[in-house]
Every structure is written in structure tokens, then in C-alpha cells.
Amino acid sequence: MLVHRITLAFGVALLALAPLGTSAQVLRYATEYPVMAYETATPTNVVAELGRQLAQGDLTLGVDPRHGALPALLDALGISTSSQVLVFSKTSLQSSFITASTPRAIYFNDDTYVAWVPGGEALEIGTMDAQLGPVFYTLESDMRPGPTFQRETICLECHDTYSLTGGGVPRFLIGSGVTSPRGQTVFHGGWNLTTDRTPLERRWGGWYVTGRHGSMRHMGNVAVLNAGEAERVDLRGGGNLTDLSALLDTSRYLTPHSDIVALLVLEHQIAVQNMITRANWEARTALYDNRNVGLSADEVAARLETVVDPLAQALLFVGEAALDAPIRGTSGFQQHFEGLGPVDASGRSLRELQLHGRLFRRPVSYLIHSDAFAALPESVKARVFARLADALSGDDRRPEYAHAGGAAGTETLEILRSTHDDFRAWYEANR
Numbered sequence: 282m283l284v285h286r287i288t289l290a291f292g293v294a295l296l297a298l299a300p301l302g303t304s305a306q307v308l309r310y311a312t313e314y315p316v317m318a319y320e321t322a323t324p325t326n327v328v329a330e331l332g333r334q335l336a337q338g339d340l341t342l343g344v345d346p347r348h349g350a351l352p353a354l355l356d357a358l359g360i361s362t363s364s365q366v367l368v369f370s371k372t373s374l375q376s377s378f379i380t381a382s383t384p385r386a387i388y389f390n391d392d393t394y395v396a397w398v399p400g401g402e403a404l405e406i407g408t409m410d411a412q413l414g415p416v417f418y419t420l421e422s423d424m425r426p427g428p429t430f431q432r433e434t435i436c437l438e439c440h441d442t443y444s445l446t447g448g449g450v451p452r453f454l455i456g457s458g459v460t461s462p463r464g465q466t467v468f469h470g471g472w473n474l475t476t477d478r479t480p481l482e483r484r485w486g487g488w489y490v491t492g493r494h495g496s497m498r499h500m501g502n503v504a505v506l507n508a509g510e511a512e513r514v515d516l517r518g519g520g521n522l523t524d525l526s527a528l529l530d531t532s533r534y535l536t537p538h539s540d541i542v543a544l545l546v547l548e549h550q551i552a553v554q555n556m557i558t559r560a561n562w563e564a565r566t567a568l569y570d571n572r573n574v575g576l577s578a579d580e581v582a583a584r585l586e587t588v589v590d591p592l593a594q595a596l597l598f599v600g601e602a603a604l605d606a607p608i609r610g611t612s613g614f615q616q617h618f619e620g621l622g623p624v625d626a627s628g629r630s631l632r633e634l635q636l637h638g639r640l641f642r643r644p645v646s647y648l649i650h651s652d653a654f655a656a657l658p659e660s661v662k663a664r665v666f667a668r669l670a671d672a673l674s675g676d677d678r679r680p681e682y683a684h685a686g687g688a689a690g691t692e693t694l695e696i697l698r699s700t701h702d703d704f705r706a707w708y709e710a711n712r
Contacts (some may be wrong), residue, residue, distance in 0.1 A: 294339045314450045314562055314595040316569040318414055324432070326410040327393055329420050331357055331680050332430040339384055348535065349422035351397045351404060355535075363614040366547065367489040367525075367539040369504075370466065374419065374433075375401040381504050382529050384489060389547060391621075391651060394453070397422070401535050406430070407453060411656035415451045450562045452555040455548060457486050457500065476552035477545070477640060479598045485544060489528065492541030494523050495606025501539075502528065523611050539694030542610035545640055548617060549598075553648045556595040557657065561586040564661045589661060593668035594645045601639055608636035623650065625699035629692065643693045645669060649701060661668045666707045670694070 325328075342353040355362065369384035371377075378398045379385050384400040396405040406418040420428040456474040466472065477485050486500030502519030522528075524537070531537035567584040570576035575689040594600070595598035615634055624630045631649070641647075648654060651668075654662070671677035673690035685693075697704045 291337050306599075309473065314566050316566050317413065319451065322413060324410050324416050325412055325415055326408045327358060328406055328408045328416070328430055329410075331420075331610060336429060342570070347533075348397065349404070350420060352535065353397060354404060354420065355388055358390065358393050358395065359394060360388045360393065361614070361617045362388065362535045363537050363538070363540065363612040364388050364390065364543050364547075365534065365538055365540070365612065366543050367534070368487055369489075370487040373398070373453045374403065374405055383533075384529065387547075388535075389543075389550075391550070391648070392413055392653070409554055409558075409651070411652045413451075414559075414561065414653070415453050415554070422548055427587045450559050452558060453551045455551050458481065464685075472519055475533060475548055477549040477598065478602055479548070480602050481604070484548070488544065489539035490519070490541050490544065491523055491538045491611040493523070493607070493609040494541060494604075495521075497606045498602070536612055538610075538612035540610040540614045540638065541608060542618075542634065543612065543614040544598045545608070545636075546614075546634075547610070549640060549646065550648065553592075553646050554651075554653065556588075556592040557648070557653045560661055561653070561657055564658045568658060568660070571592040582647050583665060589664040589668065592661075592663050593672075594681070595600050596649055596665070597644055597669065597682065597685050598639065598641065598646070602641060604637055606637070623700040625696050629696050630659065630700075631693070639684070642689075643696065644673070644689055645693050645697065649704070651696070655703065661708055661709075662703060666704055667711070669704075670712065675677060 295575065312665050331340070335342070340357065342350050342357060345352050346348055353641045367384040368387065369379055369381045371379050373385055373396065375378055375385075375398050383399045385396050388395045392409040394407045402424060403419040404422050406420065408416055408418070410416045417433045419433055420430050431565050456472060465617055473479075473483065480493070482500070484499050484500045484501075485504065486505075488501045490499060490501030495615075498520055500519070502522055502525075525539065526537065564585055567576065567581045571581045572577065615636075618633050619630065619634060622630060623629055631641070631645055631647040634640065635642040659664075668677070672682040672685040673694045675686035675690060694708075698707075698708055
């Protein structure tokens with residue numbers, strides 16, 4: 282750990298959970314979004330399905346002597362170990378186990394996040410449910426007889442931060458806050474959520490980061506001992522590391538990496554998933570109110586517009602922070618991620634990473650192919666498709682969409698028409 286007398290480290294609340302066994306409180310959603318039935322609806326996500334298979338005896342998970350059920354669970358969920366990222370802030374169910382020497386490992390794919398910490402009692406799991414948005418679970422790490430996933434609605438005490446402004450919609454969280462080597466927040470004033478719009482120099486404190494990024498700076502690999510001196514720390518000391526063995530015992534983890542490319546994709550993915558969830562909740566409620574409580578068509582349209590534009594902009598990388606130097610990871614995550622497809626007849630994909638200037642080669646997010654996007658109301662998807670088509674074709678000439686047009690836009694339209702059935706149907710009917 283690069284521990285300075287001055288510190289600087291940032292914590293994360295990606296999968297912050299309350300203690301196991303804590304009884305859930307009445308959710309705001311019961312009155313604000315009754316159509317969603319977040320607490321009582323039957324989840325339809327990959328973790329819920331895996332739980333059903335375990336309960337019925339159709340699947341068993343092996344137990345590793347060092348990592349418990351973690352390797353088997355990742356394999357069952359199709360999550361690559363190359364996605365491993367490490368964070369040492371105590372924003373977790375198992376905060377007592379987390380320090381800079383024993384960070385929490387997070388693994389992820391397009392819809393599911395699994396967190397593990399050495400010595401911990403449970404695996405923490407967050408998954409994107411196509412109907413409900415983020416749903417949270419725990420699983421006992423040692424897999425005692427009769428293992429089950431425990432749904433943790435108490436997690437919404439943190440993961441419902443939209444409720445602070447009257448939103449009341451669940452979301453994933455990833456952020457930064459000044460943190461000590463013991464994993465404790467030094468002061469809350471410096472904590473902020475991060476997305477793909479956040480400048481690199483404000484990201485990843487409290488994280489370990491492996492990879493090359495040239496002259497760009499970030500806040501990873503550094504711990505802060507004194508809040509009063511935090512502003513004077515030299516953040517460059519933690520940059521361009523490809524080996525973490527001098528900072529912690531990496532042999533305790535499935536891999537020795539906390540890949541910078543995985544971190545970049547993770548922040549983009551969470552930002553878009555939160556927009557999809559928000560659009561889904563707001564739109565389905567507006568359509569329900571139209572059918573059942575007399576909300577007019579004009580009022581419905583106005584409510585849909587408030588969620589469609591932010592979602593379209595997130596999918597189009599509007600406001601994305603520039604990557605001023607080439608990025609190179611260490612774990613092989615880039616190769617794994619890019620190989621997932623889908624691809625068109627020419628082998629082109631929305632997953633191709635550029636990692637210099639901008640994160641992705643093409644200006645529409647791969648998450649347009651996600652089950653959560655597919656489950657959005659048709660009226661929302663049609664509006665989003667129109668925004669994308671206008672931006673990619675150059676018909677929308679607003680400055681924020683300048684990056685989306687031209688040759689890259691034409692190519693992206695071709696890929697979408699080839700690989701996305703809903704977009705192709707909409708395009709043929711409307712263009």
C-alpha cells in the first residue's frame with residue numbers, strides 16, 4: 282500500500298449490505314411505485330433461477346478450501362475471473378474483514394456482481410433483474426448443507442439514494458471517499474459517486490488499480506492517514522502499476538489483478554443500468570396511471586421524455602470523460618469482454634474498446650443488447666431508438682452528439698440493424 286502520512290483513498294458502495302438477518306423495513310416503493318411490487322414480486326433474474334436449481338437439487342456448487350463457493354458460483358453465473366477489481370473501503374456487509382491489506386474482490390459480467398472478502402462469512406451478490414432493476418442477495422461462503430440465496434431488501438437503505446430527492450428507485454452504486462488504510466472513511470465531504478463522465482483524476486481512490494495509463498493520473502493504490510493533509514498528497518505515486526504484490530498479498534485472491542479496463546467498463550455499465558432502471562420504473566408507472574387513474578396521453582408523454590433523454594445520452598456516451606493517453610489492462614479482461622459479441626457479418630461489435638480518446642470504439646453502448654433494455658416498455662424503446670438514429674445519422678446536430686455521427690455513426694447503425702432485432706424492426710418501420 283502506498284501509505285503516505287498524508288492519505289488519500291476512496292471508498293465504494295457498490296454492494297453495500299446490512300448485517301445478515303436484519304429485518305426489512307417497509308419500502309417507500311409500496312406507496313410511490315405500487316405497480317413495480319419490488320418487495321413482493323417474484324424476481325426473474327439469473328441469481329433467482331440459480332437459487333431455484335440449487336433448491337431443487339438440479340445443481341450443486343463445489344467448495345474451494347481457500348475461496349469457499351466463490352469459484353463455483355462465478356462459473357455457474359458465467360463470470361470471468363479476469364473481471365476482478367479490488368476495493369478496501371468498509372462499504373460492505375462484511376466491513377470488519379476489509380482493510381487495505383484485505384480488500385474486497387468484486388467480479389462481474391453484463392448483469393451480475395459478486396463480492397468476496399478473505400475470511401468473510403458470505404458472498405454478496407447484486408444482479409440486474411429485467412423487471413425490477415437491481416436486486417441483492419447473499420450466499421453463505423462455505424456452502425453448508427441446503428444452501429440458499431438470501432434476498433437482502435435491507436440493502437435499499439443505501440442503494441435507494443435517489444429517494445433523497447424523491448426518486449425512490451433502486452440502483453447500483455460506485456463512488457469515492459477519503460479512506461484510511463483500515464478501510465474507514467476519513468471524512469464524508471470528499472465522497473462522490475463516479476461514472477464514465479467522472480474525470481480520471483477523481484476516480485479509484487480506495488481501489489487497487491493495475492494497468493498502464495500514461496500521463497493520466499488517478500487516485501488508486503493510495504491510502505490516507507490524515508484528512509487535514511489529504512489535499513496535498515501526490516496521486517501520481519499510485520499510477521501505472523502492473524504488479525500489486527508490494528502492496529498486499531495477492532495470492533489470497535483468484536487473480537493478482539485489479540484491472541483498469543475492467544474498472545472503466547464497470548463504471549460505464551453501472552451508469553447505464555441505473556438509467557435503464559429509472560426509465561423502466563417511471564415509464565411503467567406512468568403507463569399504469571394512464572390506464573387506471575386517468576393520466577392523460579400528453580402527461581404520459583411528458584413523463585416518458587424525462588427518462589428517455591438521460592437514458593439515450595448514457596447509451597451514446599454523452600459527456601464521457603476523455604482518455605488522454607492509451608490504456609492497457611493486465612488481466613486479459615479486454616480480450617474476454619470483446620469476445621462476447623454479438624457481432625455482425627463483418628465481425629464488428631459494440632463491445633470493441635478503443636481505450637484512447639474514448640472508452641469504446643463505437644458511440645452506442647453494448648448494454649442496448651441487455652435483457653433489462655429489452656424489457657423496457659415499447660413506447661420507451663421506440664423513443665430511445667429515435668434518439669439514437671438521429672444522433673448516429675447526423676440528423677441531430679446538437680454539439681453533445683457531434684461524436685456520434687460521421688463514419689462511426691454510419692457503421693454503428695449498420696451493426697445495430699444487423700444485431701438488434703428490435704432496433705431493426707423499428708428502423709424499417711420508421712426510416
